[in-house]
Amino acid sequence: MENNVILETEGLCKYWGGLKALDDLSLAFHDNQLHGIVGPNGAGKSTLLNMLCGHYKPTSGKILHRGESISSIKPYEFARRGIGRSFQKTNIYSNSTCLENCSVAVQRLMGGSFNFFRSRYSQKMLDEIATQALEKVGLGQRRDHIASQISYGEQRQLEIAMVLATSPEVLLLDEPMAGMGHEESQLIIDLLSRLKKEYCIVLVEHDMDAIFELSDQLTVMVDGQHLVTGSVDEVRDDPRVKEAYLGQGDEVY
Amino acid sequence: MLLNKRAERLFVWIFFPLALLMPMFLEQNEYYVNKLTTIMILSIFVMSLDYLVGKCGLITLGHAMFYGLGGYIFVMIAPEYEAVNFWIYTFYICAISATVAFVIGFLVLRTNGIYMIMITLAFAQMTFYYFSDSIDFGGTDGVFVYVKPETSIFGLSLFDLDNPTHFYYLCLFSLFNTLLFFKVLIRSRFGRLVDAIHENPGRTVALGYNIFIYRLVSYVVASALGAYAGYLFTLQYGFVNPSMLSWTTSGTALVMSILGGMGSIYGAILGTLVYEGLHYSLEHLTEHWLLFMGGLIILMVMVFKKGIAGFLEDLLEKRDGK
Structure with a gap:
């Protein structure tokens, strides 16, 4: 990979009591790339984002920022390190x-x-x-x-x-297109394709067309587990992804 | 513009000149001068509470603790039969109560909402019972202040605290400065954070701010001003007693702040004036004044949803709209 790794997770787990929201996730996010994360509802995508920005503390595992473990720092210090996030529900003044x-x-x-x-x-x-x-x-x-x-x-x-x-290095975006019309979504897509040249972007999104268009790397998650990571084409052709999305039928987006 | 609402400007331009001239009309009547002085002092106290509750969103039911402490710190540190310097002791009292607020704020501000109300109340009640059970501080009778401080700066004595009119002007001056201070503070960079934290704390953390520190600073500042008001009250009446620390004092101040319009700062003066005005007039009419007072306050809160200040602002806006 020619781009530097900015943010990394190592064996990241989050349990809510007995529920495994996120189980042993190891991912790397690169500079000047957009890393898409998809998966059915309850796959742990938002949990992952909430941990990457320090909102939740991991049950076990590590988050590394430029090789340095940041799992134990305070939530506001994440932003100071240049890890900025947007929220699933509009969160503004x-x-x-x-x-x-x-x-x-x-x-x-x-x-x-x-x-x-x-x-x-x-x-x-x-x-x-x-x-x-x-x-x-x-x-x-x-x-x-x-x-x-x-x-x-x-x-x-x-x-x-x-x-x-906030002059960030990493943008964690939680469904920026949720609830938007087609034209509005297109605006965000254009925006993100410009921004990904400058920032490391982690994008959680349900809009498949958008994510296929934008992602340099794509990760599919199911039930808190990592399923597959690769380029868009690799992921699209992976039989496990087809099974996860199409096999279950009821969870098709 | 420091005063950004029309109603606010109007109020300030009417209230302060009027208050400045008031003692001339009341020259013969010391009772009213004293009454108005008390209202000024209470306004400072209510204003500091209004800043905490209305501006910072930190709902406290223990603000009276600092009001009382202002008085008790004075009797604790000042020699009994010797006049001390007013300005130096103002500094001491603000510094000591700020230190107390810093320690207590550290614990209190870990909570919020209903829990914060309970914890602040608990601290205030602890202080209340400590002083009302303490023999050194006269128990429920409190302590007398035999000698009032002198007010010289560099050997120049400007006024006399034993003179009610002089004292009135000191309190008016203090009230004006408190209002000015809060107005400047709210417009400042720090004020931007205060607004942001009040409106959306979660977002402010996500932008990289340690909101605890900002809340703590606000708490310390407001508490020190609350203590200053208590110090003035002690000097006016020449004694401290535990009722200053009682939770009803906090509660009454909260009512005044809500009545005036929470978070409007100048509304604290309005709320205090109206509350004390009602108190005074009803007290003379009937023995059961509290009953009528309660009814009237319920009515006013229902009619003026955003307090008297909010009502005046809407009124002026509507008039401009036509």
């Missing part, structure tokens, strides 16, 4: 403007978050970086709109803009 949403993200890098007296609007550079993040996802014109008043698709874009505003 809905009463604030789009710009303000991104400014919160930018401010962490600019510092001064313990400054009691300096106005939050006083620094032009902060505004500019936040605006750039919005423009990158195509929300430039929505800059001063209240986040709850833009369309659902735009809110999903805003969420990605917020992650971009």
Whole structure:
């Protein structure tokens, strides 16, 4: 593989009581690649993302960031290491403007978050970086709109803009196209195909067309187990995948 | 713009000039001057609570603990028969109560919601029973302050705390500064984080912030100001007693804050004024004033969903809309 491994899991497990949500998963995520993760409902995709961003602690196994184990660090430290995530359900500051949403993200890098007296609007550079993040996802014109008043698709874009505003290295995206119409999905697909040239992206998505189009690497998971990882064509032709998706019948998406 | 709502600007421009002139009309009537002074002091206390509850989303039922501590710390550290310097002791009291808040906040802020209410209440009750059972601090009678502090700065004595009018202006000045401080704070970079954490804590963590630290700083700041209000109250009446620490003090302050409009900061003054105004007028009308007071408060909370401040803002907005 010509691209560096940024994020890695080694024998990652997560048990909820007796339920194995994730069982012995070892994956590597590379720089400048989009790594798609698919699988039927309950396959452990979201659990995996929640662990990669530090939201859940693994029951056993390790998460490595650039070769360094980060399983035991605090959730907020994941973001500081450049691991940014978006959520399955839209998770934004809905009463604030789009710009303000991104400014919160930018401010962490600019510092001064313990400054009691300096106005939050006083620094032009902060505004500019936040605006750039919005423009990158195509929300430039929505800059001063209240986040709850833009369309659902735009809110999903805003969420990605917020992650971009933290200057991440890794983007963990949990179903960014969920609940979107065809045209809106196409916007996100275009966006992601641009972004994957610069970032290491881990994408969990139910939209098969999108994921086949975007993925450089594709992992299929079933019941918390790793089934197969490979290029899109390899995975598509794998008999085990056909069985997992088609054999069971009831879980077909 | 520091005051971003029209109702807010209007209120500040009416209230403070009026309050500045008030003692001239009440020159002969010391009772009313004292009454208004108490309202100012309470407003500072309610404002610090309003910041915690309304702005930070940290619901505490133990804020009276710091109000009481403000007074008790003073009687603990000040010599009994000697006038100390007001400004130096203001610093001491704020610093000591901030330290206490830091330690307690460390434990309290691990919880949230209903659990936080219970834990803050538990700490406040512990403090309450400690002081009300303690012989050194006069039990339920509390402690008298025989000598009030002097107020000189570099040998220049500007005013006298024994003079009610002077004391009134000191409290008004303190209230104005507290309001200004919170307004600047909310508009600051730190305030951006306060807003973000209140609206969506999970998202703020995902953006890489350690939200615990921000909450702790807010808790410490608000507690120190609560203690300052308690210190002023002690100086006004010349004594401290455990009722300042009681949970009813916290509860009343919470009612005032909700009545005024939670999170509006200036609403704390409105809430305190209206509550104390009602208290005063009903007390003179009937023996069962608490009954009517309760009814009226229920009614007001039902009518003014966002408090009096929210009601005024909506009113002005509607008028502008037409």
